[in-house]
Amino acid sequence: MAIQLAAVAGLLAGLLAGLLAGLLAGFFAGLFAGLFSICWVQAVMSMHWSGWQRHRGALLGPGLLALVLSPALIAPWLPLADPTLTEPALRMLPVAAPGHWLGTDALGRDLLSRLIWGARSSILVGVLATLTAAVIGSLIGLLAGFFGRLTDALLMRGVDVLMAFPYLLLALAIVAALGPGLSNAMLAIAIANVPFFARAVRGAVLEIRHQAYIDAARLAGHREPWIIVVEVLPNLVPTLLLLMTTTLGWMVLETAGLSFLGLGVQPPDADLGAMLGEGREFLTTYPRVAVLPGMVILMLVVGINLFGDALRDLLDPRLHDRAVRRKDRAKDRGEGSEKGSEEGSDRGSERGSVKGSISDALQDVSHRDDCHQGAFADAAIRNGSSLFAALAHTDASAVAAGNAVADGLALKSVDQSYDQHADAWANVSGRLGTASQPALLEVNALSVLVPGQCGPAIAVDRLELRLQAGERVGLVGESGSGKSLTALALLGFAPPGGGLEGAVRFDGNELLGLDAESLRDLRGRRIAYIPQEPLDALDPLLRIGDQLRGAIQAHLVAQQASFESTARDRAKAVAGSDADAGSSANVGLGSKRLTGASAGVSKPETLSDVGARVKALLAMVGLDQVRGIQRRFPHELSGGQRQRVVIAMALAHEPDLLIADEATTALDVTVQAEIIEVLDRLSRSRDRALLFVSHDLALVASLCERVLVLYAGRLVEDAPLEQLLRAPAHPYTAALLACSPELGRPEKPLAAIPGQPPAPRVVGLNGAADGFGGCRFADRCPNAQPRCEEQEPGLERWQDHHWVRCWFPLLRSD
Amino acid sequence: MSAYVLKRLLLLLPVLFGVSLVVFGVMSLVPGDPALAILGPYATPERLAELRAELGLDRRWPVRYGIWLSGVLDGDLGRSVSLERPVLDVVLERLGPTALLAGSALLLGTLLGLAAGMLAALRHNQMTDRLVTFGVLLGISIPSFWLGLVLILVFAVWLGWLPASGMTWVWSDASGLSAVPDIAWHLILPTLSLALVAGGVIGRLTRGAAIDVLASAPIRMARARGIPERRILLVQALKSVLARMTPVIGLQAGFVIGGAVYIETIFQWPGLGRLLVEAIAARDLLLVQGGVLVLAAAYVLVNLVADLAQHALDRRTRAA
């Protein structure tokens, strides 16, 4: 009786286990297939929008896959010879023999039939191994990630140990123990891949675990298993999908390899790996028997890998700008900026999982053509720190942009708008004046274009700027106003995929469109740049001393083409026999000082001077007392020390123009004050000009004599510091002042400006050349009138040296 | 000898311990009587009983593991049934050729991969980049055992330029230094078959790393300082890429060792990989166990070296 009971129980348990395993496998297989096809359709659809031209290669993957997969899938219904039927009389028939298109093998079996059945077997084994590895690996990863602590530590140490084995070796050992055979080989390969899945899934779970909705589920009284199944598992699906696709290729290769060694699929069953192994004997006499199966494996795996790449491009959460762009779009459609930014930060915390990416991608596809609704800027424009990240990595784009973009449709319409504002033009030239002293920097109608989804968008619009030697000017604006793009443009850097337009004359010579070598010569030697984040500005792998020496040596080598000489050659070429050309270039050369002013150290001329120069520079920024500083790495310094080093490097060649781009923003307040002091000291020179770019009016006030205010890429106010602080004429400047705790009038409460500045707009949007048509501040301006929406005000003289772009400038309130 | 090196060396111990545990554990997967599996069906009952006692099969597994481990630490990996020699002797004898093959393949693969990856990154989104990217993808997707056969077919069978099997010519009796050209000659094809595959993975990852590095703030800042492009690439960018790639190259050693199993089989290279395949065919389990243990330990050491190299390049790395 007891025995019978046990038998029944055993039977039931077996059935149940089988059912469960089947269900699980079926579930995963179905999921896999379903999502696979969804993603595939998406991939194809999105390719339509981003242009077939660029993605033609990606079609090769699905094509190859279809070529191999489709006959393999329908093999049982194809009119093929029995792949295991041996006919010794027909052995080694050549290609195109009657009845055997690809001939036969050593046992007279039809090669084509064996190839197709073999592919079927290889794919099946590979997919099964992947599924097994995924199921076991995810289970481990889930447990480790969700329960943490001891469970996590134990499981992950185990996984680490498995990873300490050379990939195939563990599988070999397992096969050796279990004995050769298809299922054993599959299991062995699967186990060897478990660590990979376990790690990735654990990472994804750790990300998901800290999301708000998991806490909510816990608070709602749900138990852990419920949470795992209902909340965590679905969010893991895209991650798993990606992992499985990218490992599938390996799995197919490795299982075929085991069969090749005779440890997997056993004869006479057809399998690509086993066929290769059998064909090896006849390599010299009948190479095709071994070569063909290998080619099919290659096609299959190339197809899978190409497909995996395309899938990764579509799903990878690290391709974040999609989310950022979506945020912009939401904002531009007026859905409320709070919601937009919330959504953005939400996305930002989701790195590990791919949750939402599919719907993101779908939205992307469906909204790709709604350019008319609003303007999209490149993600980089949104945020000051990533601005520098958007820097072009070659000068080629800057050079090309200067000319090529201008030839395009884009700037034709910008040019037209100048006619509309002919009076503004006159004013501008009045503002910049024709001083007796030639300007060090003269910027005329500088526009910076960034790539938008619907064409080039104008991030900086026809900026006019003039800087004399000895002058210290602040450039103020919110993040996204284009101030950092302006700073970089002055060094000849254009945003990637964007361009620069207009004229930037430095020391009398045009800078835009210069060749790479002349620009290089200019950068660091005559114009120096100090970026926001000192840790980014220094190479983490090089010692401080080496980096300083590198900066000095950059301009020691006898120059083949210097900025001045190239510009002079050009001027000559343009001016022909014009005698002025030569002399004006000489002014450029002559104005170049040969001795450093601020520290009284002469510029290094030879390599032996470099060491002394390094010491002098360190002393200049007050770092000479730090022991062994030259041998340290950047991460061994404090933030303030790092920024001092960056400043020292900027001063290595006593530049004529120093551009500090949010140079103190990343530092805490006390350090900030110290750095401002250093900058103040080192920029107080009759020969040097300082352009201090910042969002913080208070900082600007502590350093500069003149302030330019930038709003949404447009210069809106230009005034001497005193006057700007006392009586701002532009409503935006007034609002900025009111926001500043240091500068705001004490009796007024601290006020944030409601709303957000508009993103750069595509040329020609709304029928306007600049995409706006009216005053850009209009939707946030408390004084806006109907006229403001209709026509953009020009930059007009308000008082002596005070210029403002507003129809209704503020009168002095006191 | 910094704290990092010490810490990293200490971390080696638990990993090696775990590896030995897994290798031992795999043996317990053997269905039925392990002694019978090891000795085969023709073993005498006396020998079976002897081996059972030797393996401690009548005792609990921690005790068995202890016995086995102390043997391993004494250099006793058991006796190979098929070769009738101590496993350790056989394994050490075969380790040299495998190390030579795997080492030269890893070196060549690294050079190829780094060069291809850097080139693609420098020409990002241009035709060269696409060609390299596709070539690298081919490298990843190609079955190395098939590549080896094709190379034999082309260079040994059709062109007759290079030898297709063995490590030296059969008739050669050169030894010591005079055997070097001979071995080098035989090394070319197997190395190539392995290196092209390893180079694929390295090239793919190098490309990604180099694109990141070239677009990174320190590199762009160097451009803003007017540092010559050549110097930026050769000093800064290369160092960053190498620092990122060293651990990957270390991991790649694992793929090369695994791939050596196929390649040694195809090219009749007298290494450990081929030995393993033969041992599996002969059901010589102790030999398999010993071979896997030694190769795994070697791999762990290679990764240690890779980590130390990375630390030398980038001092910010910490021992986890």
Ligand code: SF4
């Ligand atoms: S022009 Fe009109 S909307 Fe613009 S700032 Fe002046 S008052 Fe405000």
